[in-house]
Amino acid sequence: MASSSSSSPSFDPRMIKEPQPLPGSPGSWRRYFSFNTDAKVIGIQYIAVALLFLLVGGLLAMIMRGELITPPADLVDPTVYNGLYTMHGTVMLFLFLFPVLNGFNNLLIPPMIGAPDMAFPRLNALAFWLFPVFGVILMASFLVPGGPSGSGWWAYPPLSTQNPLGHALNGQLLWILAVAVSGVSSIMGAVNFCTTIIRMRAPGMGLFKMPIFCWTALAAQLIQLMGLPVLTAGAVMLLFDLSFGTSFFKPEGGGDPMLYQHFFWFYSHPAVYVMVLPIFGVFSELFPVYARKPLFGYHVVAIASFAITGLSLIVWVHHMFYSGTPQWMRNVFMVTTMLIAVPTGIKVFAWIATLWRGSIRLSTPMLFCLAGLFNFIFAGITGVMLATVPVDIHVGNTYFVVGHFHYVIFNMITFGVFAAIYHWFPKFTGRMYYEGLGKLHFILTFIGSTLNFLPMHWAGLMGMPRRVASYDPEFASANVLASLGAFLLGVATIPFLLNIVSSWVRGPKAPPNPWNAIGLEWLLPSPPAAENFAEDVPTVISGPYGYGLGQPLVEDQERFERRAAGLKP
Amino acid sequence: MTSLSQPAGTPAVPSPIGPEQDPGASASPGHDGHGSGHGHNAHGAHADHTMTGFVIFLASESLIFLALFVGYAVFKSSSPLWLPAGVEGLEVREPLINTVVLVSSSLVIWLAERALHRQRLGEFRAWWLLTMAMGTYFVVGQAIEWQHLPFGLASGVFGASFYLLTGFHGLHVVTGLALMALFLVRSLRPGLVLPEGKGVIAVSLFWHFVDVIWVVLFVLTYVWQRR
């Protein structure tokens, strides 16, 4: 497979797509810092940079929680607090969650469907390299006069177009640019993932033989394709209002601040499903492996993903119940929002039924999945509460909402991310992680996150608004608990990072299929060669979750297994 | 879309095994009705991917326009301030001529595509050039119109929406022209623009897209003037 790297002067991606050397071997790390077009390298690049930004976002959060541990604004100036929380939200969404999930898309989709790479490898690399670009743009806003944007991740005008210092270069401008570049990168990614899934599946892999992760990835990327353009339109108008004196959202010129909210939420509600759908995929992959059972109701779970995609596009006004939305519209969007609980519920019940009469192994990924499932049921219930207008009128824009979405985004989605990292770690690094450190990470994370986000619901019910730098003393107890939880979460990253780094450097070598899992990716060596199956793609003959059914997944399964293990066929 | 700019037929996914090496090694055929082939097996497949990707991209891009159109309609029907003081409305005659030129260029580019398909390279270049000329006429006409308008970008929400819509569309026309120029240059070097080349088809598709958008835009801004 090796090709000499000196051949032609023109661009030849082959040069940088050598088979993956084992970690530790000379030169192996260097490709992670290059314009490499191998989806597996790009996947790891995405995940590594995203985890870096998770630390940045976490640090911001801990300063915020430090401020909020006492009622008055005594640690930082309130304007600084505003900037911190704005950047925290933006970093976590645009620099951690979206990229880390794109990382998994890159790592998992091609091997899972037996493709050698993405459909457009160079576009893929370009999309990745935009990520550090908008990361730097966003971080640079800490350095401009006046500091970063302090108008929240919603950036609602007219607040976001006030530009207090009047400088042409300001934090809000950089914020909009970063979000826009991130949108371009996401569109590139979405085009690539969709094309790959639609056109590059292994022989025999019909849509209904595809792993659920690919279904959910497709459903999520479809949302990106439909929602992002609308956000882009809104962001362009906002940019013009901020920098070129237009008045799309300024009442003085006949503009309408409410229109921005529609543009924003038309994308940003579905965006939460862009984040959660892949984790539905992760759950659907992992529960069968660790319960040793087929996924319960595979077809329905697959189709429910698309029901969610469809519904997610028609519920956005539930973020605007209290902003002057007429009654009929509130009623309509309340009903659509409640309906989305149905396909979501189907998935939850299917996972529980998958556990039923299984043969359950509580290793680290499974622990994260189980806790994530529990937290998600809780968050779904608070979600339905928020969907009912009178309750939302009371708790909307309070800490109750902060509790709700952190329960989803951290206590479920990020748990799912951790589960996925542990589960596929051996496959893509070729090393096993340390189970003990993994369990420690899980326990600290579970306690920390519960302590952090559960009391927020109570504070919100009692009427504590979100985004405040100071608050009335009656909310102190809830906030002290939340702050302690946040610091515990900070501590929890230590075993995690220790585990990842030390296992990658000197963990025991991983066999091709350490979890005895079913799936094309497990028929590859650990780590897989640059082009996965390259020319020799297996023909899929049965469904993706045949645990206990005793059917081979592909034709000639034994040959692939032996090859993956490095044995002679 | 970087993949557009590469010569048609070049594999987007490079294979470590060169095409000259044993094609028989690909034991698993790519086409069996379910999953479709890998680029490695059949060389045309990548161009197909490019078209799939491009169509997905265009569908997504059209939604930006849809959003802008909806925004325009909302502003127009609900804003307490619409036309800036002293502005009666938009002049329609020149833009109408512009529209006719742009829309007929869709026909011309189709002729170019057909000529290429029949392997008549000279004819292809002629039609292709004519399309470019018509597109240029449109852009220049638009620029002249902009210069003579009695309102600017900052003239209330009407001015802002008008310039944003026409400007964003104009950007697409210019992009289309640039792509056409690229392929015109390519056609001068034999072997780079092939009859089955998906690049030309993609550009032509893009051009139709730009035209359709314009028709909607024209109806929305020039035809629908009364409030």
Place this chain on the structure above:
Amino acid sequence: MTSTGRRQPSASPNLVLVAAGLGLDALASWTMAQQSYHWLPVQASTAAPYVDNLFALETGIGTFILLGCSAVIAWTLLFNRAPKYDLDDGDPIEGNLTLEIIWTIIPLLVVLAIAWHTIGINHTLATLGGKQRLATAAPVATAALPIATGSPPSAADSAELGPIQVIARQWSWEFIYPNGVRSSELHLPVDRQIHFRLISMDVLHGFYIPAFRLKQDLIPGSVIDYRLTPSRQGRYRLRDSMFSGGYFATNQTDVVVESGADFAAWLAAAERAPLRPSFNEANDLWQQRLAKRNRGWATVPPAPPPEVNVSLDPKNTHEA
């Protein structure tokens, strides 16, 4: 796929156990629903009981689902765990159509029922009146504002008080009563419908009184009609709920609900009091910041404190 053996069918709960579990679940849910009233502030408006009852209902249903699901998960963790070094698979159950239909239909019916019930409540509450858009960021807040297009006062509304103009700025609240009195804390008579006109002079703000369970955004360029009826005397907190920049967190004041007679007396006394600048925390903080060489990130300076007959007094303590 190396494992071939299949484990013995694992323990299944019998019917009695299931029934007992459901009963316990229902009991716990009912208890939680009762408990949920204690997680909320006192009920000080006619809207509050509707909100709280709905919340209690949802808490009950939610608890039932959460506990039910958790119980099943816990059961599997207790009885379906693989013994150490056991590599066997579980029962290869791939699905069950009846079950899948049931758990689609029942949640569907439940959420539709909740939605139906809630639409009724929405109809009853109907706090939001008309909205009138103006082509200006800062409508001049005087009694001469255009009459908003809300529902015209009917005979039943004749006891209505209003309109009281609620003016939000970065970062202060100002209330103008029909007789022209201005205050920076809101006084309201109990048990009487109040008609507000919500006006923002700069950016979005939120008019939120947790004890009333009500909130409504103030939108620059729009005048919004809003109606509510306080139902309990006391001093409550009014909080800006829609993030408004810089000193957003300080943009809070008190709402005093008092008897009709007390309110009338207060209004009469206020009319005699001279206008003076209100207490305003944002301005105090801003002055402190300027004194400390203006360190911090960009913000517009606070609007000057409103000139009021009666100012908010930070020394008062609120009930909720």
